[in-house]
Amino acid sequence: MNKRNYGYARVSAKDQNLARQFDAFAKVGLDKNKIYADKASGKDFERPEYKRLLRKLKEKDVLYVKSIDRLGRNYEEILSEWRHITKEKGADIVVLDMPLLDTRRSMGGLTGVLITDIVLQLLSYVAQLERENTHKRQAEGIAAAKARGVRFGRPKIERPEIYGKIKQVYIAGNITRKEAAARLKVSPSTFDLWLRQDGIR
Numbered sequence: 653m654n655k656r657n658y659g660y661a662r663v664s665a666k667d668q669n670l671a672r673q674f675d676a677f678a679k680v681g682l683d684k685n686k687i688y689a690d691k692a693s694g695k696d697f698e699r700p701e702y703k704r705l706l707r708k709l710k711e712k713d714v715l716y717v718k719s720i721d722r723l724g725r726n727y728e729e730i731l732s733e734w735r736h737i738t739k740e741k742g743a744d745i746v747v748l749d750m751p752l753l754d755t756r757r758s759m760g761g762l763t764g765v766l767i768t769d770i771v772l773q774l775l776s777y778v779a780q781l782e783r784e785n786t787h788k789r790q791a792e793g794i795a796a797a798k799a800r801g802v803r804f805g806r807p808k809i810e811r812p813e814i815y816g817k818i819k820q821v822y823i824a825g826n827i828t829r830k831e832a833a834a835r836l837k838v839s840p841s842t843f844d845l846w847l848r849q850d851g852i853r
Contacts (some may be wrong), residue, residue, distance in 0.1 A: 655712040659687040660705055662722045666691045673718045682716060694725030697733055711742035714756065719749040720776060727773075727780040734772060734795050811846060812836055823852070 659682045661673035670689050677687055688705040698702075709715060715737060717723045724730045737743050740756050747753035752771045815836060822832040831841040 655714060656708075656710070657682055657686060657714045657716065658705060658709065659716045660702065660723065661689040661718065662694060662699070662702075663691055666748065669763055673722060676718045677716060680746075680748070694721060694723075696726055697724060697729055706737075706741075709737065709741055709743050713741075713743040713805060714746060715743055716746045717739060718747075720747055720772070721755065721782065723747075725780055730776040730780075731773065736765060752808045809842055810840060815846065819847070819850070819852075 659673075659677040661670045661677070663670055663673075668691065670691075673689075688701040690699040690701045694701045705715070720730065724733065734745065736837065737745055744755040745753065746756065750771065752800075818827075818832050818835050821827050822829065827835075829840050829843055833840040836843060
């Protein structure tokens with residue numbers, strides 16, 4: 653059976669660049685057509701290109717990733733996925749940034765397997781910890797910004813000076829809510845919101 657080499661790259665956001673991972677694959681001679689890439693979170697493995705890659709991956713094939721966190725950032729799922737690829741599919745994995753994580757090489761029998769497992773578990777743990785810390789830092793940053801008075805979301809629309817008069821005309825039944833909103837140059841939903849804030853249903 654001819655073995656095939658594949659690469660998998662991932663970044664979390666659509667505006668992030670995959671170039672460094674592609675450069676690393678080029679250095680080991682990977683065909684561009686055999687590289688799969690997702691712009692998606694590493695929280696799980698529900699990613700379209702990763703799923704396509706798994707369907708292609710066969711026994712004796714080799715999967716390259718630049719670093720373990722490019723594979724994913726969920727500790728339990730990384731370990732599960734690693735075992736699925738290496739044990740169930742019978743393919744190999746090479747982590748370019750960590751030479752110890754290369755299942756093509758025999759590393760001294762049982763001791764080598766133990767070392768690989770320890771390194772994998774440690775790196776998987778670090779990947780998830782970094783993801784959790786990133787979320788924590790983001791939450792702390794938002795909380796600090798709110799404490800400084802920074803507002804998030806759409807800016808509040810100020811009521812025009814003529815709002816009071818238009819409201820009375822509307823309440824008297826002389827104009828519709830749509831007409832009232834048009835005179836105030838706002839949407840009917842904004843006019844409705846102002847009425848609710850004034851206790852008018």
